Amino acid sequence: MTDTQRKLGFLVCLITIVLAVLDTQIVSAATVPIVKDLDPEHGIDKIPWLVSAFSLASAAMLPLYGRLCDTLGTKPVFLGALGAFLSGSALCGAAPSMAWLIASRALQGIGAGGLMSVTMVVMAQLAGPGADRNKGAGTGGIIAGGGIAVGPLVGGFLADHASWRWAFYINLPLGVAALATAVVALKLPRPATRGSVDFAGAGLAAAFSTMLLLVTEWGGKQYAWTSPQVTGAALAAAGAFALFLRRQATAAEPILPPSLFRVPELRLGFAIQGLMGAAMTGAIYYVLVYLQLVRGITSSAAGLYLVPMAAGITAVGALTGRLTELGWSGRTFVISGSVVAAAAFLLLATTDADTSLWRLRAAMLLVGLGFGQLLGQLIQLVQQAAPAHQLGVATTAVRFFQTLGTALGAALFGTLLDRLYDGPGDIGSLAALHGAAHLRGVTAYTSAMDTVFLCGAGVMALCLLLALRLPKGATAPAEKEPVAA
Template sequence: MTETQRKIGFVVCLVTIVLALLDLQIVSAATVPIVRDLDPAHGIDKIPWLVSAYALASAAMLPLYGKLCDVHGPKRVFTAAIATFLLGSALCGAARSMDQLIAARALQGLGGGGLMSITMVVIAHLKGPGEKDSGRGTNTGGLIAGGAMAIGPWIGGLLADHANWRWIFYVNLPVGVAVLASAAFALKLPEHQVRRPLDYLGAGFAAAFSSALLLMTDWGGKKYGWTSPEIMGLALATAVTLALFLWRQLRAPDPVLPLSLFRVRELRLGFAVQAILGGAMMCAIYYVLIYLQVARGIASSSAGLFLVPLAVGLGAAGLLTGPLGARGWSARTFTLSGTATTALAFALLATTTGPDTSLWLIRAELLLAGLGFGQLVGQLILLVQDSAPRHQLGVATTSIRFFQTLGNALGTAVFGTVLARFYAGHGPGGDITALAHLRGAAHAAGVQAFVEATRVVFWGGAGLMAVAAVLAWRLPQPPELPREPSRRSSVGAVGTA
């Protein structure tokens, strides 16, 4: 590729990831208008599937996407994923019932699973032989990640209130078509002439495992009790499909997720840290928002604005990683610093959170957490891409996103169970849902018990990040020569945000 084509390709990748990030964020702000328009009587019960359909389809495709990149080349898979996402977006906008919208969201998720994961593979191929990067791409990637996280819900609410919720999906179409046209011109990526059989059976087992796990963690303790037949059945399905997936990977001639990757020290440690990071990010975002709404009485729309400091921290980390990388900071150094910073932020949240804590202090602690997360997400991807065999670059890159998805699901479930059980053992009313109906001294006692339960959750997040710091310490020391940041790291902060 020429230098101009590489620059256009890089912009294409940034825009693609912005599409993915915004689509994850803006739909949540329009659920009420969607239900009011499509099914005011019963649509509220189907809202969880509106989110779950996209997440399940996206997670199920991740292992296969990586293998498709390694077998067919990243450009074909990249354009196919975008085309699928755009088709799903068009069908979402044209839906006339909640069932049609949920089915279209699942199709959109099949393509959405590749918008961030395959894009990172494409970026890995954009760096020319011997090319140096000044860190400009890293700065841009971090700022875009933070900006998309901050403005996503706001854009969704704006479109839903002043236009029509269907434009949340239609707005993807002109941008996506421009991305496809630009990709066709600019991306000159290697294509593999020797075709290898794909492990579709292994991909099916991986999809079944991830779907069962996500449903179990999403429904457990909410829609069904943890000991209910439905959740126990999903737990059994998760265990069985995981065993079948591992068995298939050991026997398949060309497995969809080669277990040989785990023999590389950097890869297995990077995957582990990424999974922990996924759980910790859910802890920081989800349970801070719950604390603000339950303990402080802040409306959900206003509580969402507390994510702005977190987003600013991510953007600031993007600005810093480029210059620091140019001065010799390695992926190991950033991973150590990021895990330690995030652990400190959680410890501060656990120590200071109370019924009357200054909201500015909460914002400052979220800013610190964003600085920690921003150091981790891009550098972990860079670490994996630098350590993976070149012919397995696709599957290694998409695997890190896959492990983050599993970490998100497990973190949400574990922390939610800890919160609910601690409150049930120490608070009035039996469970957290009863807190809204308590009055006077009983309500004050309930808020205090909820705050204490939230502190336990934050201490759990600090403990997780401490484990991640230990894993980061075990990463091998980098070579003596200082490394220049590559374009691959430039969208790392975006790809896993």
């Protein structure tokens, strides 16, 4: 590839990451206008499926995408994922009913799962071995993290000032331009030999992740944790997981090779990524809920409080990426990022009904400074340590474990918050309370929320313990042959 083609390839990757990550958050702020337009009477009951269809489809496809990259080559898989995402976006924007929208959202999620993982493989191949690969992976991680923080802001703005359909149509101009550019500019290596794809293993992985995500979506919300629906989904997840482990141990070319977990950087990197996903989601979600329920701030205005977090992720990610290129160990930044993120959660755990909003902004900046170090460095760690012929599987596994961690963290933190809240009514009715009842509810909610943030600090402390076990010199630039994936 020429230098111009390579730069265009990087630009395409950044655009697709932004589009995919934004769409994980952007719809949540537009659910009310969607229901009013498509199904005012019964649409509210279908909102959980509208939100879940995207994440379920995305998570279910992740293990398969990695293996397809290592078997068929990265370019055709990338183009297929982008095509599915754009098709789903167009169908979502034109949806005449909730059922149509939910099905189209699932198609969009299938594509987004590839964009948030395969794109990282494309960037690694564009950069080549050594420090340049670190730069590509780090940039992708920073953009992804910033998109997570900015998504609710964009969604709130569109919900307040434009039609909800633009939450989907906004993907099309940039997405089509990226697709056309990728077809022409990307010239990536192809695998020397085409192995088989373990479709049975991929199906079991999809079944496990889907059932697990349904447990976290349903439990304590739509159904009681002991209900037949949640219990059945949990048993199905456990059964699928057991069959998946057996399949991976016996398959000739497993979808998630057990050999990856014998590499310390990969084993520890996957675990830290999953824990980080749980903690990061908690920081974003509960700060937004606090601002809206306790402080009475609108959804779009609340999203502005995530800007310091996005700024922190971008700034520190760029700095650590540059220092890594100069020879600094990525292990150092994974350790320091865990420490800073834990400190941020401890600061958030002191929040009450009268906390200065500027102090809250400072806490979110600190959250960004901590997670910004982790988002880029963990991807670099995995890509540098992964065997050349398994780069695709290892890279998508990072995203897979983050997705599972995010779902489990949201469910566990949410359940903990509900159990700790001892105010009048439930948390959902807090905004409707007045006078002394409202004061008691706010006090009870902030007390419970602070305990959740303390648990977040504990999660990051566990990340620190795992980071200290990383081999010294982890993610240091290592010369490798160009990856055929």
